Amino acid sequence: MTAVIAIDQGTTGSGAHVLQSDGAFRSGATIDHKQFYPQAGWVEHDPEELVGNVARLIAQHKAGATGIGIANQGETVVAWDAKTKKPIHNAIVWQDARTHAEIEKLKAAGHEETTLARAGLPLDPYFSAAKLRWLLDNVAEAKTLRREGRLRLGTSDAFFLDRVAGQFATDVTTASRTSLMNLDTLQWDPQLAELFGVPIECLPEIRATAGDFGAIDGVPVAASMVDQQAALFGHGCRKPGDAKITFGTGAFALAIAGSKPLKNPKTGLLPTIAWKLGDAPVTYAIDGGVYNAASALNWARELGLFADFSEIETFDGCAIERGLAFVPALSGLGCPYWDRSAAGLWLGMGLETSKRDMLQSLLEGVALRAAQVIAAMDGLQPIAAKLSIDGGLANNGYFRGFLAKALGRQLTIPASLELTGLGCALFALIGAGLSTIDDLPQQQTGTLVEAAPFDRALVNRFADAVERCRNWRA
Missing domain, CATH: 3.30.420.40 (ATPase, nucleotide binding domain)
Known part of the structure; x- marks a missing residue:
């Protein structure tokens, strides 16, 4: 019997992995997605393609599963309509540097001390906050949806979970990569949100890495995390x-x-x-x-x-x-x-x-x-x-x-080089109540x-x- 499946939604593709109840781990199907480079230093993905691949992989591997884990790209962001669940712009990928000029303005104004003290992060286009602000400033539909109370902003995991599991949520590992979460309180920080101009009411709820993230066709989504943290656990x-x-x-x-x-x-x-x-x-x-x-x-x-x-x-x-x-x-x-x-x-x-x-x-x-x-x-x-x-x-x-x-x-x-998938599956095993951190299957x-x-x-x-x-x- 399949214990859990893990979806590793990465920068160049998505992969499915299966962890059996006896500890056997294997990799399943993989699907690549397109990379878009609209300008020098800009990197984008199509959110519809990403979530479609995630949903397809889950459908192919969910038979007999008692839990699902989803690992995400980390700092990649999406803006979408809360009512239709449709994205309003391509995802801006973690590699993207389009916000460099705005980041330099914040540095020049002396704000890096604030982000370091509260989020633990330097000012850099790598992190999510400035990307989210760019979407607010440059996508006309974002302004309209915000006025109507329908705008949702978040990292790619929050979009996936809202779309396929009915939960507008992220986890603490992913939120810690945004420059918007206070590293001590584990909540969105009002001062950081004001600094970047990102409305907190448009952001997802922050939850534990292993826990309740809704369900897909009756199978609980029991874990969500950044791919690198999944790999750390898998190691x-x-x-x-x-x-x-x-x-x-x-x-x-x-x-x-x-x-x-x-x-x-x-x-x-x-x-x-x-x-x-x-x-x-x-x-x-x-x-x-x-x-x-x-x-x-x-x-x-x-x-x-x-x-x-x-x-x-x-x-x-x-x-x-x-x-x-x-x-x-x-x-x-x-x-x-x-x-x-x-x-x-x-x-x-x-x-x-x-x-x-x-x-x-x-x-x-x-x-x-x-x-x-x-x-x-x-x-x-x-x-x-x-x-x-x-x-x-x-x-x-x-x-x-x-x-x-x-x-x-x-x-x-390690014997398996799919450590992100393995770590994601182990988190899902814990989130589904099938194991504890001290009693995980040995690899x-x-x-x-x-x-x-x-x-x-x-x-x-x-x-x-x-x-x-x-x-x-x-």
């Missing part, structure tokens, strides 16, 4: 210092912080919510993101630098030791810099530089940026000696070996990658390259 991270990095479109590191938020803006790390299970106290995390990981590799493939991933499994030596560095700042720099003015950069090229050299340095650059994030985390919350990774790049032998060296840590690569042990000696001077060389890429777009 088996449970105690302070446990950490994971997911190498997807970007590279996202999360570490368990414990029962209190760790706020230290100087580190460039983000205090956030790991999860909240029913009425139990919230568990906090620290978060650090690298905007470009697999997206940088896909970009290189589109440029014709390679055709098949088998071509980039092995390399001789080390590119950065030869003086060649790549900074994957194609969408700017995330943690710990939060600098959208930065640009992608190859440094140290000469007439002898080949395509393979460039690809090797690209893989190393993603790894070294991830190492910068983990180093920042370790200074705030000591990180365990063993770190778990997943995502497409975790399949690349050269990348994971170099990453282990750059981190100076042993890496665990297969993965493989280990041992750290090897690494000249720490190379870390400083890379840090110098990062500094050189900054302020290019200023």
